[in-house]
């Protein structure tokens with residue numbers, strides 16, 4: 001199997017993670033192992049990389065790609081929401097750095113055959129972990145028009161959510177929607193022609209993104225992880241998160257802001273009674289974006305946002 005992915009913002013990620021020999025790091029989203037390989041280089045000879053991915057293809061690739069560092073690597077096929085479980089399997093209480101590089105890899109779009117891309121004609125699946133029960137096909141064929149509209153609006157910020165949802169329900173009354181191509185044709189018909197012609201992006205972009213987020217419960221899982229990540233870090237341990245759209249970034253930013261804050265007593269209180277202390281400090285006050293050179297070399301990274309923090 002060839003696994004294709006170009007890591008986003010590798011220099012910035014390595015700068016903020018500040019990996020040290022002998023320490024323990026978690027790459028929660030191995031993908032094509034670009035970042036994981038760079039981490040292994042830095043932590044050798046006696047550090048440890050715990051590598052996680054919910055996609056079996058990524059783990060198969062990692063077994064090969066990280067072979068030169070095998071003694072420094074432990075791999076887990078599963079969701080990063082289960083990090084505490086993986087750490088206890090290794091008898092590790094806390095680590096020195098965590099990387100999340102969210103979303104899809106190029107492999108998903110180009111070679112997975114699971115309907116992530118609106119440019120291909122594939123079964124409408126969209127599961128990153130094929131062990132989870134619900135596929136995109138289940139969602140488009142079984143949810144009500146109202147439920148579909150909510151998914152397209154909330155997870156895709158799709159302006160035409162309602163007509164697209166209605167068109168899906170109408171089309172599936174004729175025949176089940178099984179493929180990405182069928183869905184693209186329905187979306188194309190649901191959006192007025194002059195609107196579609198004016199859009200900078202393909203008319204199906206937002207619906208495909210929304211379905212993928214819904215199938216993999218991406219935002220709920222990120223929210224849960226961001227609420228707990230600091231428990232898994234040693235003092236001075238670092239978190240780096242690469243996100244690819246504003247819905248993800250908003251979640252990351254909100255949690256970091258809460259954890260960065262100390263006392264939350266009302267200003268009129270003479271002394272602090274809440275006892276809240278800052279848990280982290282931000283390593284970059286603002287979101288970090290890819291350089292112009294990186295965007296020119298790899299336009300796919302243009303919407304990437306990096307946030308980094310250190311546990312106090």
Ligand SMILES: C[S@@+](CC[C@H](N)C(=O)[O-])C[C@H]1O[C@@H](n2cnc3c(N)ncnc32)[C@H](O)[C@@H]1O
Nearest residue numbers: 007029031032033034035053054055079080101
């Ligand atoms: C953008 S790619 C990571 C690319 C990687 N950093 C590299 O250098 O090649 C995202 C990967 O994260 C995985 N992933 C996404 N959400 C996940 C989750 N909740 N748990 C585990 N893996 C996840 C996907 O299967 C995909 O392989």
